[in-house]
Amino acid sequence: MAKQNILIIGAGGVAQVSAHKLAQWAPEFGELHIANRTKAKADAIISSLREKGHEMPFTSHALDAMNPDNVEALLKKIDAKIVINVGTAFINMHVLEGCIRAGAAYIDTAIHEEPDKVCETPPWYANYEWKRREDVAKAGITAILGAGFDPGVVNAYARFAEDEYFDRIDSIDIVDINAGSHGKWFATNFDPEINFREFTGTVYSWQGGEWKENRMFEVGREWDLPVVGKRTAYLSGHDEVHSLSARYKDSDVRFWMGFGDHYINVFTVLQNLGLLSEHPVKTAEGQEVVPLKVVKAVLPDPASLAPAYEGNTCIGDLVKGSLNGKEGEVFVYNVADHKHAYTEVGSQGISYTAGVPPVAAAILIARGDWDVKKMANVEELPARPFLELLGEMGLPTRVIDAKGDHAI
Structure with missing residues (x-):
């Protein structure tokens, strides 16, 4: 089976950790890509990878992820089948929409937020993400929510x-x-x-x-x-x-x-x-x-x-x-x-604990263990394979x- 191309969206401290871990575990995937609104920040992460001796380069892209049309177009252009969304929580639903349209698995590390709302009433997931469960299942993709450390x-x-x-x-x-x-x-x-x-x-x-x-x-x-x-x-x-x-x-x-x-x-x-x-x-x-x-x-x-x-x-x-x-x-x-x-x-330890788990989730999707073809929070998936893999990746x-x- 051909290995799947993967895209990281975001270029902050957590994205840097995820990129380094993907580079360490590159044989699990096909092409590696990273996209950010400011392309120069994605390029800086790629430079940090080369400084660590990673020869296989990521390909960087400029992306306004607040527009699902842009997300869909990029995913189709690079044929990415797995997305690790570690950008701001404001883009979550837009990236998810792009993944649904393009048929790509979706992973994020935090709940969606709207810029003009603070501390919405519970249950937060039911306010946004869980409303798309049926669409995710219909598209035949896997969407894993909150796969950082906490949540995750x-x-x-x-x-x-x-x-x-x-x-x-x-x-x-x-x-x-x-x-x-x-x-x-x-x-x-x-x-x-x-x-x-x-x-x-x-x-x-x-x-x-x-x-x-x-x-x-x-x-x-x-x-x-x-x-x-x-x-x-x-x-x-x-x-x-x-x-x-x-x-x-x-x-x-x-x-x-x-x-x-x-x-x-x-x-x-x-x-x-x-x-x-x-x-x-x-x-x-x-x-x-x-x-x-x-x-x-x-x-x-x-x-x-x-x-x-x-x-x-x-x-x-x-x-x-x-x-x-x-x-x-x-x-x-x-x-x-x-x-x-x-x-x-x-990166510092907070970014490390948040950035390693979504890569572990991506590996489990690529291997088929977590490729459940539906929307799921982490507690709905088998825990031991995830925790054992995290131990191998530096989070025992x-x-x-x-x-x-x-x-x-």
Whole structure:
């Protein structure tokens, strides 16, 4: 069977990781392509590949992915059958539409967002992506949603616990701790616009069979985790809560993210001043600006953080449940090192954890293991093949259970 051509859309820090991993696993595919609105950014990623000694070049393309006609035309031109969408979340539905028309498999790493809306009411996937399930199936393509780390790998952790530990799951607590330091006075680890939008609205969690609402930073607790130790994390809204709540309707599903006092203070000031608003305002000179975009423009590019980043991340699922009536719990997790990520692919650990999983998903589609010819969130797919492949690719999974702390 002929190997399938693959296209990466986007050219940020996550795209750089995905490109490097695709280069490392190039024998799994046919031609490798990368497209971005600004072609020079795609070319810069290709240059970084050559610096690492990868001889087989990607082909770069300029692409306005907000227009599905453009996506469809490029896919047909290069005959790409798999798309890894790691651009802004604003393009998701447009890229998906292009894939449906062109008959290409689709993979993304975050839920779709509309530029003029923040913190829509749940269930987010049902607001956009899930409405296209029938179209995806009719087109005979595979569309895997949220195949980054969180969402993505943490969804697979929940499925892994379901498959191998419990016949009833009572709760899933996803914990995301970045214990690294980048040396900047203030910066976000990925697109500031997307980062802030996650935390300016209502925090939704799934508890007691219904949506619970809280304010950001209202509910916090201390977690004692491998490698990173004791860290405070706050109940936060996040993509995976919305899809996991559909599969685990009788379980509590919560997402906890670690924040330091400095981040909280700066965030609070920006929010209280109205600088995190997505709605345009007029300056005294009559210029119309979007405050959130101005903040994004003055903050460091997340990709620029990589050289100085030190420390580790720890992201995992604490799953509680029972098997044959016997209660228990398991913590399924990964620890990633910022310096190791920079040495290997020139990116920091947050980008590394987000950029490797969609490549693993693409490999599983190319091999046929995940080529399900329908739309699916990661928890709907077999977890072990994904987690084992990720281990080979640099993101090993560990488990703390009754036997202790061990690799899967």
